[in-house]
Amino acid sequence: MTQAEGTFNRLANPTRFMGLASTILPWLTGLTAILLVAGLYLAFFVAPEDYQQGHTVKIMFIHVPFAWLAMMGYSVIAIASIGSLIWRHPMADVAAKTAAPIGACFTLLALITGSLWGKPMWGTYWVWDARLTSVLLLFFLYLGLMALWQAIEEPSRAGRAAAILAIVGSVNIPIIKFSVDWWNTLHQPASVVKLDGPAIHSSILIPLLIMAAAFTCLFFVLHLMAMRTEVLRRRVQALRLTHVDAAGATQGARA
Amino acid sequence: MSAFMSLIARDLRLAWREGGAISTALGFYLVVVAILPLGLGPDLNLLARIAPGILWVALLLAALLSVDRIFHNDHEDGTLEIIALGPLPLELVAAAKATAHWISIGIPLTLAAPILALLLNLPAEAFWVLVLTMATGTPAISFLGALGAALTLGLGRGGLLLALLILPLYTPVLIFGVAAMNAVITGPSPFLSSYLILCAITLATVVLAPIAAAAALRLNLN
Numbered sequence: 204m205t206q207a208e209g210t211f212n213r214l215a216n217p218t219r220f221m222g223l224a225s226t227i228l229p230w231l232t233g234l235t236a237i238l239l240v241a242g243l244y245l246a247f248f249v250a251p252e253d254y255q256q257g258h259t260v261k262i263m264f265i266h267v268p269f270a271w272l273a274m275m276g277y278s279v280i281a282i283a284s285i286g287s288l289i290w291r292h293p294m295a296d297v298a299a300k301t302a303a304p305i306g307a308c309f310t311l312l313a314l315i316t317g318s319l320w321g322k323p324m325w326g327t328y329w330v331w332d333a334r335l336t337s338v339l340l341l342f343f344l345y346l347g348l349m350a351l352w353q354a355i356e357e358p359s360r361a362g363r364a365a366a367i368l369a370i371v372g373s374v375n376i377p378i379i380k381f382s383v384d385w386w387n388t389l390h391q392p393a394s395v396v397k398l399d400g401p402a403i404h405s406s407i408l409i410p411l412l413i414m415a416a417a418f419t420c421l422f423f424v425l426h427l428m429a430m431r432t433e434v435l436r437r438r439v440q441a442l443r444l445t446h447v448d449a450a451g452a453t454q455g456a457r458a
Numbered sequence: 459m460s461a462f463m464s465l466i467a468r469d470l471r472l473a474w475r476e477g478g479a480i481s482t483a484l485g486f487y488l489v490v491v492a493i494l495p496l497g498l499g500p501d502l503n504l505l506a507r508i509a510p511g512i513l514w515v516a517l518l519l520a521a522l523l524s525v526d527r528i529f530h531n532d533h534e535d536g537t538l539e540i541i542a543l544g545p546l547p548l549e550l551v552a553a554a555k556a557t558a559h560w561i562s563i564g565i566p567l568t569l570a571a572p573i574l575a576l577l578l579n580l581p582a583e584a585f586w587v588l589v590l591t592m593a594t595g596t597p598a599i600s601f602l603g604a605l606g607a608a609l610t611l612g613l614g615r616g617g618l619l620l621a622l623l624i625l626p627l628y629t630p631v632l633i634f635g636v637a638a639m640n641a642v643i644t645g646p647s648p649f650l651s652s653y654l655i656l657c658a659i660t661l662a663t664v665v666l667a668p669i670a671a672a673a674a675l676r677l678n679l680n
Contacts, residue, residue, distance in 0.1 A: 288673075340626050340629060343622070343625070343626040344626050346622060347619075347622045347623040347626065350619055350622050350623070351609065351610075351619065351623060354610070354613045354619050355613065360677060360678075363677050364609050364674060364677055364678075367609065367670055367673050367674050367677070368609060368623060370670070371605065371627070371667075371670050372627075374666070375626075375627050375630075378630050378659065379626070379627075379629055379630055381630075382629060382630040382633040382634060382655075383629070383633065385633065385634070385637065385652075385655075386633040386637065
């Protein structure tokens with residue numbers, strides 16, 4: 204067994220995971236705070252204003268990280284789903300379940316900040332641009348996953364059903380992306396200001412990268428916390444079930 | 459192979475003798491197509507322009523309505539477990555039931571589409587494309603629907619959940635189906651490229667969806 208496999212297997216034990224999570228979390232939270240403060244300072248006070256877009260360019264510093272995390276969140280779910288389907292890794296199941304609401308939030312935030320940015324820039328809150336549409340469809344996939352998790356009561360069954368859906372979704376996302384690109388170029392030839400038109404100057408790029416790193420750390424802080432909560436919730440559930448069983452047994456004995 | 463064919467034959471016989479599912483889907487299709495002009499206005503030029511989209515979206519909704527029946531009845535009375543114990547692997551069971559759904563729902567809806575297209579003033583040269591693209595796209599709709607039905611098997615509010623799970627996955631079929639029709643009606647983009655991509659999507663779905671559906675069935679049968 205290689206070292207990586209050893210760590211992978213050791214993490215399957217929720218207690219070990221809890222220990223590891225509580226060691227990492229304070230450091231990661233601190234790092235997130237530092238990066239976020241630094242990134243916000245740079246973005247708002249140091250980065251120059253765009254000569255065309257003025258103040259509104261500041262939205263980019265949160266919008267781009269949100270959009271990136273929307274995709275990363277789904278990748279986390281897809282990888283965790285493979286782990287939970289193939290190796291029946293119990294923490295992978297927890298990881299996939301808890302990543303979904305966080306990823307969905309970031310996707311929604313990306314859509315909202317995008318449309319707030321779109322209003323002054325394009326004159327409308329929403330355009331059926333290929334990129335916007337595919338992010339919207341990604342949001343629907345997140346909603347479907349969360350709904351499936353809620354609909355099935357038994358956690359292990361819900362986890363595996365959602366894992367199948369997540370993997371199907373990850374196969375489908377490139378096709379959806381491709382088809383939406385195709386659809387848009389057929390109907391309205393590019394009329395939209397593209398972000399990647401001119402090369403981004405380093406005075407904007409560096410704050411953007413720091414913000415991206417900050418929000419990525421924030422994602423993992425929230426994810427670790429959510430995973431911890433989920434493990435505790437399952438333990439409470441198990442304890443309650445044993446209590447109910449014990450109470451049922453004593454009543455049965457009395458009767 | 460004979461088990462596969464006899465499962466299809468059995469499902470078709472059941473669908474034919476029950477009758478309800480086909481006529482409900484057809485009726486739903488008719489009502490949705492008929493009600494949209496009431497909201498959009500009777501302008502025939504506008505309707506002709508958006509007819510491909512209306513016909514395709516209504517087809518998706520009508521198929522979606524019937525898709526959760528693919529496994530439901532067999533699961534409820536225990537037949538599905540017997541079938542699962544039989545010689546046929548679950549992947550082929552899922553494929554057979556999806557094929558039966560396509561024959562019993564997909565083909566009637568496809569054949570009804572040209573009649574409804576008359577209501578929407580679809581240009582005459584587009585009728586053959588309408589039938590061709592729908593005949594090509596509906597297998598993908600049935601097979602993805604079987605996957606959704608397998609995932610939501612035995613859940614109370616399966617129908618609504620199914621729509622949320624499956625409709626985003628239907629978007630490529632919808633986009634290329636409508637694109638192929640628009641290519642013929644308005645040009646200038648070539649018909650064949652959209653149509654071949656639609657074929658590719660259907661072929662890939664027909665191969666891959668039964669595997670995922672069988673995994674979901676195994677989960678729900680244990």
